[in-house]
Amino acid sequence: MVLPPDLETIRETAGRIRPWVHRTPVMTCASLDSWLGARIFLKCENLQKVGAFKARGAANAVHSLSEEQAAPGVATHSSGNHGQALALAARTRGIPAFVVMPRNVPAVKKAAVAGYGARVSYCEPSVQAREQALAAVVAETGATVIHPYNDYRIIAGQGTAALELLEEIPDLDAVITPVGGGGLLSGTAIAARGLNPAIRILGAEPAGADDAIRSLAAGRIIPCEHPDTLADGLRGTLGDLTFPILRDHVAQILPASERGIVEAMRLTWERTKLIIEPSAAVPLAALREAPEVCAGLRVGVILSGGNVDLDNLPWSPP
């Protein structure tokens, strides 16, 4: 895929991945509405296969490969959810998945990637180490690298969540997603503005990893070099494919404090009975901290994932 996806691409993608992903429910919660002063529609990608929207992009990438491309398998480096998603997608196609992971990701994510049948190798937790380890795997196996977000097939896949959301709730004023590398927000922007050019596209990221806010302000990609956030899914840097999409479509990216992320996560658990991971709480925390942005509006929120370590909750005693 050499051109950025458009709405039509995302519709085709939705058809391609339908056998491999859940159509997740959209939920509402009166408590959240009053907490945020807006009407909130939760697109529950925490209930997606592998517990995250990443299942969509990975399914699209893997099932878009030709037989020749697919045969040696697929490979990625990932802090977790994309690794699980690629492993599952590869298994549905009957090809191997090679996943390079930093040693310091939560044990529950390591176990999950391995549980989906991937061949896992570990590296030091730096961008350089990840990319070297991945290059070595590719040299050895001939696998196709599937980047977690800087890939149009991935972006198109992630956009199918917003497509479903807007099919179900067409009259949204805004939609908001977390931003790490920008794959989810890019796909969401293309799908949502394709269906409704007037909709406001919002992003949210931890204040401790606010490279997307700074990148859009600067007009160029500023790397996320020293992320300091428990939202471990949002430590990525925008890519050269996602950056221009966000630049063209996103009205605003909002920051969220760490304390606000934990508060929003816990409130969501208590009131919606949905397990969401810290990254998925970031849009809710950001809306709470900037209530004027969506006051009184109808807001779609992509709850990005639900993979947490139940032995290490952020409100547990140490």
Add this chain to the structure above:
Amino acid sequence: MVLPPDLETIRETAGRIRPWVHRTPVMTCASLDSWLGARIFLKCENLQKVGAFKARGAANAVHSLSEEQAAPGVATHSSGNHGQALALAARTRGIPAFVVMPRNVPAVKKAAVAGYGARVSYCEPSVQAREQALAAVVAETGATVIHPYNDYRIIAGQGTAALELLEEIPDLDAVITPVGGGGLLSGTAIAARGLNPAIRILGAEPAGADDAIRSLAAGRIIPCEHPDTLADGLRGTLGDLTFPILRDHVAQILPASERGIVEAMRLTWERTKLIIEPSAAVPLAALREAPEVCAGLRVGVILSGGNVDLDNLPWSPP
């Protein structure tokens, strides 16, 4: 309502309560399927208003009252979910709710009942103390007592969950719910067998509160006198209205160990991303401990509720 509800009653009830309750989603989970050796369809009443199926029965009872009956309000004793449900239902009708609760229920449930606007009074944690306190409230206020389960309006309301489940997944071999006082299982049995006389109706209860198993074996109601289970929603005794319905319709009630309940609860949190309370894990634990009962079958499971104290999870360090 002087006759036991039938399928038609439950259909009417579904229409009556529609404005006041959620139609909850039905979810599947490949991990649970393989853990249980069956095809499991989860009816997510943990995502119901007030976090439990109790919203259904309470809405039906409150909205079935005449204006004269309703005006002084409604009253109940409840270990929590029914109290919340009645409080919410009363609020939707603009009448007061008086709720008597044992002092030892989890703080989160006390706060929730009060949060829905009920007038709460506390009593000692015994059946006698509850009933005395409730009688005093009624004498003072003229409120109508709405029993948590031994009431045909409640039974009909609870049955609407199974009605929705079977409308969505008609070809189930069996359906299973937890059993405390038997209201949910009674309504489920009437709805499910009304739609499909061949379906197997199963119950599940903690081995430490197995009065329903013993009652059905004995052919008479045996009180639940010294319940020993963390499934605090299942400490009730069958009522004279629920007992005959269970006797006529239920194929089997299965016990679940305490350890099994915690294991099933945690696995459900991890794999489905749904927060369920211990009582809701009881059917899953029971199926795990008696795998021959549903091996290879298509089984509907009513996930009864999701109200837990996030500071006191059963796997947290003390």
